[in-house]
Amino acid sequence: MSARLLIVAACALIDADGRILIAKRPAGKAMAGLWEFPGGKVEPGETPEQTLIRELSEELGIVVREACLAPLTFASHSYPDFHLLMPLYVCRRWEGQVTTQHHTELAWVRPNKLRDYPMPPADEPLIPHLTALL
Numbered sequence: 020m021s022a023r024l025l026i027v028a029a030c031a032l033i034d035a036d037g038r039i040l041i042a043k044r045p046a047g048k049a050m051a052g053l054w055e056f057p058g059g060k061v062e063p064g065e066t067p068e069q070t071l072i073r074e075l076s077e078e079l080g081i082v083v084r085e086a087c088l089a090p091l092t093f094a095s096h097s098y099p100d101f102h103l104l105m106p107l108y109v110c111r112r113w114e115g116q117v118t119t120q121h122h123t124e125l126a127w128v129r130p131n132k133l134r135d136y137p138m139p140p141a142d143e144p145l146i147p148h149l150t151a152l153l
């Protein structure tokens with residue numbers, strides 16, 4: 020069996036208090052209502068870092084520099100219709116105010132509270148990496 024491989028770049032923004040930004044996926048999209056790390060599909064010709072700079076601007080209205088994106092870990096998860104490969108970056112420095120341009124809701128959450136927010140199944144193995152980091 021072979022599934023389409025989808026590469027999605029995602030980012031955990033971390034604030035000065037060590038809280039992580041998660042965002043509720045909008046209604047009408049796959050996995051609506053689940054909490055995710057902002058980001059999106061890596062488009063043809065993009066590096067994952069370029070994808071994140073674009074997506075964080077589109078989705079949150081902030082400006083992120085490539086030097087401020089640090090790779091942390093990745094998710095590799097088979098959904099029924101595709102296989103998700105999702106590098107997760109962390110970012111502690113950005114310009115502008117985080118605002119919702121796309122998601123239903125945003126939350127700044129301590130790593131030990133992430134399990135209170137339902138996330139896509141691909142994301143669950145990422146949580147211990149964030150707990151270890153912070």
Ligand SMILES: Nc1nc2c([nH]c(=O)n2[C@H]2C[C@H](O)[C@@H](COP(=O)(O)OP(=O)(O)OP(=O)(O)O)O2)c(=O)[nH]1
Nearest residue numbers: 027029049050055056057058059060103139141142
């Ligand atoms: N951004 C993001 N996507 C995730 C996470 N976990 C997870 O399974 N996904 C899945 C959901 C989607 O099937 C896929 C792509 O995410 P997306 O909807 O953000 O893609 P995108 O921003 O490019 O949006 P669009 O062009 O489809 O509107 O990755 C996560 O933590 N963050």
Ligand SMILES: [Mg+2]
Nearest residue numbers: 057058059060
């Ligand atoms: Mg997205």
